[in-house]
Amino acid sequence: MQYKDIKIQNRLDAWLAFLGSDDPEIIIDIIERYPDFKEMYQQVYDICRNIEEVMGMFSKELLEMDRNTVELMIDEMQDEIKQQKETIQEKDEALQQNKEVIQQKDSELQEMQQKIKELQEELERTKGLK
Known part of the structure; x- marks a missing residue:
């Protein structure tokens, strides 16, 4: 959040502030107004405290991205092979x-x-007859 003095007037503002701020005062204000944010904030806080878990999460995501990239490349290659077969x-x-x-x-x-x-042959025969 660019401005700390922005007032949270509705749930949308709360979401934006929740996702864009790490200021404890703003987080406390959000949790007081919308208690269901407390559980989400607790989960985020726990994850941040356990860096190993965060790194594991990134490793899993990177592995999945690698798999998706390989699948995409295979699909593209299969499309190219199909097109080449049609051309051939x-x-x-x-x-x-x-x-x-x-x-x-x-x-x-x-x-x-x-x-x-x-x-x-006919021409030669006719020449021979003359």
């Missing part, structure tokens, strides 16, 4: 179509070569 499949399909076109063109080329050969 599309390229494979395009490649297959190109192969079919090439095979068709090869067949046409062979037919044309056969026709050319036949025409050359």
